Amino acid sequence: MPGAVVGLERVVMNGLELTLLRPLWLLALPVLGVAGWWLYRRRGGLGDWQRASDPALLRAMVALGRVDKSASGAPLLALLAALGLVVIGLAGPAVERRDTLSFRNLDAVIFVIDASPSVTEHTRWPQMLTMGRFGLAALGTRPGGLIVFAGDAYVASDVTLDHLQLGQTLSLIGPETVPDPGSRPERGLQRAVEMLDDAEVLAGDVILLTDGAGLASPSLQMAWAIAARGARLSLVALDGVSAGFETHAAAGQGRVFTLDQTEDLATWLSSAARTQLEQQDYPLLFWQDVGRYLLLLALVPMLFLFRKEVA
Template sequence: MSDFELLRPLWLLLLPFLAVLMLVIGRRPARLGGWDMALDPHLKAALQALGRVDAGRRGFAALAPLLAAGLIFAALSGPAVERRDAAAYRNLDGVVFVLDASESLDDGGKRLALQTAGRVGVAALQSRPAALVVYAGDAYVATDMTADTRQLGQTLSLVDGETVPDKGSRPERGLSLAATILAESGTLAGDVILLTDGAGIGPDAMQAAAEITGQGARLSVVVPGDIAAAETLASTGGGEVFRTPETQALASFLQEDARDRLERQDYPLLFRMDLGRYLLLLALIPVLLMFRRAAL
């Protein structure tokens, strides 16, 4: 089975010791704990006839405790298969798009290029939820965290230079608002995608990027061209820089990397079904046999 794996394989290191112990016990003759050497032979025979003395466990009954232990160790190793509904668990890895709505983007078609890149990114999210923040001199939530990414993409397309009444370019306001959205939505590992022409990126934006990484998320930047400040900001945020023509690279980044990142952050059970519980049920069979009592 190609999707089978062990979540905690080190537990299997105990199985060879159990195998050696089984071999030793299997070859050892059954004795009455040394009592057969102390009892008078006639008394021993009489007690056995009355059914008061167990002559000692042999075969499977003697090995039942070790068999149960072996099944328990196998269960603890975490045999698992991939969940068919794994995609539904991606809502733990949301995305916040932070779109620059300042008037400076109206020059040279920058706004259209950034919006096109943003729509491609939104279309690549599949089941990952997303939110949209717009900013200029201040920042506002245009769309809160939602799984309706089609509506979010339409909203992103409608943003223009008049959407935000506050003039200026304060990307740190948008980034701080994105960090708040991620925290309030309970996101375990998210992405913040800043779509900007690079204006206003300074120390405050770097501090906001550090806040985002402190929450276990990443900050990536989409810009129209080569902007040194954007490189520094993405480096601080643990993400990447994408130029507006690099829409396919942005889509791949959002679509393929999210699941691997959750698995690296010790959330493999979000994508795997641990079958160890069923092995524990099997271990009960030899355990119950240990409690058998001979009929009087």
């Protein structure tokens, strides 16, 4: 269907929910109605011939039966009906696809976990693992991946739909997982961007679980890079939220979560996933545009415009 997607408008008719992919096209319907009314009032019995022709000649032709003054409005109504159906078709009426969930594999979630001793040896580390498990449980049909970092970053699990495997790998992370000393979150975020690119993910979420160590200019640049490719960066704070958390979340167009916000994280990863793809002009992944069938239906009233006169 032609025309860019400018927004989604839902309409419920007799229990059937329709979504208009291009609702601004409906603005043409009032214009079409005014134009039809003007043409109907203007055309008269003989249209413009009554003004352009000699009155005596017209009277003679009427006497000979060569002028039809019935002025049927059927052709005009047929034309308006056809144009109305075309306009509604261009508005993009759509119904939800049955296989909607299968398209969510275009929207992956990458968990980037700080495995430095300051995190894994913290008393709240078990709560951090619980937060990660809640996030995995909320993925539904979205694939996920795991990256661990300390002084360097490594892929713990590539993008996969096997959430059980992800959960098992998450449980094995400990102080000895990453041998490199330090805390370099920018390395983990860079790996996340590479993972999204390799998996050809259209959108996505990156969840950084950290105590905030190492959040600085390099990691902030990676937050901007994640947002620039259509993904979102959110952070889970181990123990208190600093200004660095808020700055990175704002740059990555995500949120900051604390360890007591497990339900909020689950909601963020489940209900917000589809909205994110729709906002990036991928609504046809979820809706089947039926406007093309209205264009075919518009051919029916147009048949009245091609009727053959039999002498």
